[in-house]
Amino acid sequence: MNFPIDLEKLINYYKKLPGIGERSAERLAIATIEFNNEEIEEFSKTLINAKNNLTRCTICGHITDNEICDICNSENRNQNLICVVEDYKSVFSFEKSGKFKGTYHVLNGLISPIDDIGPEDINLASLENRVSKLKEVELILALKPTIEGEATTLYIKKILESKNVTISRLSYGIPIGADIDYLDNVTLEKALEDRKKISE
Amino acid sequence: MNFPIDLEKLINYYKKLPGIGERSAERLAIATIEFNNEEIEEFSKTLINAKNNLTRCTICGHITDNEICDICNSENRNQNLICVVEDYKSVFSFEKSGKFKGTYHVLNGLISPIDDIGPEDINLASLENRVSKLKEVELILALKPTIEGEATTLYIKKILESKNVTISRLSYGIPIGADIDYLDNVTLEKALEDRKKISE
Numbered sequence: 029m030n031f032p033i034d035l036e037k038l039i040n041y042y043k044k045l046p047g048i049g050e051r052s053a054e055r056l057a058i059a060t061i062e063f064n065n066e067e068i069e070e071f072s073k074t075l076i077n078a079k080n081n082l083t084r085c086t087i088c089g090h091i092t093d094n095e096i097c098d099i100c101n102s103e104n105r106n107q108n109l110i111c112v113v114e115d116y117k118s119v120f121s122f123e124k125s126g127k128f129k130g131t132y133h134v135l136n137g138l139i140s141p142i143d144d145i146g147p148e149d150i151n152l153a154s155l156e157n158r159v160s161k162l163k164e165v166e167l168i169l170a171l172k173p174t175i176e177g178e179a180t181t182l183y184i185k186k187i188l189e190s191k192n193v194t195i196s197r198l199s200y201g202i203p204i205g206a207d208i209d210y211l212d213n214v215t216l217e218k219a220l221e222d223r224k225k226i227s228e
Numbered sequence: 229m230n231f232p233i234d235l236e237k238l239i240n241y242y243k244k245l246p247g248i249g250e251r252s253a254e255r256l257a258i259a260t261i262e263f264n265n266e267e268i269e270e271f272s273k274t275l276i277n278a279k280n281n282l283t284r285c286t287i288c289g290h291i292t293d294n295e296i297c298d299i300c301n302s303e304n305r306n307q308n309l310i311c312v313v314e315d316y317k318s319v320f321s322f323e324k325s326g327k328f329k330g331t332y333h334v335l336n337g338l339i340s341p342i343d344d345i346g347p348e349d350i351n352l353a354s355l356e357n358r359v360s361k362l363k364e365v366e367l368i369l370a371l372k373p374t375i376e377g378e379a380t381t382l383y384i385k386k387i388l389e390s391k392n393v394t395i396s397r398l399s400y401g402i403p404i405g406a407d408i409d410y411l412d413n414v415t416l417e418k419a420l421e422d423r424k425k426i427s428e
Contacts, residue, residue: 030298030323031320032281032282032291032292032293033293034274034277034278034281034282034293035278035282035291037274037277037278038274038275038278041267041270041271041274044259044263044267045256045259045260046255046256046259047252047255048256052247054320055246055247056245056246056248057278058317058320059244059245059246060245060275060278061278061279061282061291063244063279065279067241067244068275068276068279069276070241071241071275072272072273072275072276073272074234074237074238074241075238075260075268075271075272075275076268076269076272077234077237078234078235078237078238078257078260078261079261079263079265079268081232081234082232082234082235082261091232091235091261092232093232093233093234098230117258120231120254120258123230
């Protein structure tokens with residue numbers, strides 16, 4: 029199957045995106061060349077702008093088009109409640125749920141000795157700095173339950189527990205709607221460990 | 229949920245593509261800004277190139293980056309067997325099946341009195357011209373079975389049947405793998421009409 033070369037190239041870019049296979053990429057590319065000239069030019073410029081104009085918030089490390097992100101800048105957010113996440117995608121997930129009214133700290137990675145990623149390679153110094161400027165602060169560690177997530181959680185606990193900080197982590201357990209019969213062993217084990225008393 | 233403005237714009241472009249909803253568009257946009265700078269620039273250029281460099285084959289009307297498309301240019305394709313299709317997407321579908329060794333003629337539309345689209349508005353003059361230059365030619369009309377498809381089929385039959393042309397259309401019938409119980413009435417009716425003798 030030979031597509032004209034420029035169409036083929038466009039298909040190949042779409043194929044790099046998550047969840048886009050051969051067929052979908054073809055469909056997207058063909059739909060794209062049916063955009064009008066103005067739309068195509070804007071789309072093309074937007075790609076460059078999205079890459080070039082997005083930077084990191086100097087406070088929390090989330091992506092933003094300003095020096096300080098909207099969340100850190102907001103008067104309605106509790107600046108003393110900081111949810112620590114691995115990357116900015118987690119911020120989008122929390123924001124979408126709309127329930128969290130604190131702020132974030134984006135580590136931009138996790139400690140991973142096996143990959144030679146130490147505490148100095150991720151956005152931790154700024155977290156320490158940020159915490160020491162606040163009087164009373166609660167940190168919620170929302171890191172994934174893997175070796176790297178646990179290592180990072182332990183490290184943060186170690187460097188910050190001497191300060192005036194309450195540290196918690198997200199609870200592990202059964203996802204809402206899941207069938208217990210199909211859960212993996214580790215999740216079941218964690219759900220047992222993290223069990224919550226419901227009677228006095 | 230507030231995304232940075234340039235990311236939001238990118239999400240909106242992805243949402244214009246077929247089959248891409250809110251969530252997928254977000255996922256695609258976030259994956260896109262994780263491309264490296266070089267990839268983003270190439271992607272951006274490819275969009276413009278795919279739009280600007282693609283033109284119509286002067287013989288058949290298929291999209292191509294040359295004056296004449298690879299199919300019309302090929303010595304391995306039967307130039308006297310012409311499959312008439314509505315748009316270039318149909319060409320891609322046939323080419324993917326890999327079974328058709330003739331050439332195509334892309335009408336770039338169908339006759340539709342209700343939308344004020346007459347024979348002169350679609351790529352028909354060039355088909356007439358093309359056919360009259362060939363000695364013996366078979367036309368396969370591969371147009372969709374709608375009022376517009378039928379109208380176009382009848383018109384082509386009318387203008388070309390006086391010439392030395394064999395005209396056929398694709399068979400209608402049950403798609404392979406389909407369950408007869410779930411077929412619509414019109415398809416069933418067509419499958420009955422187009423039934424094929426299997427005994428002598």
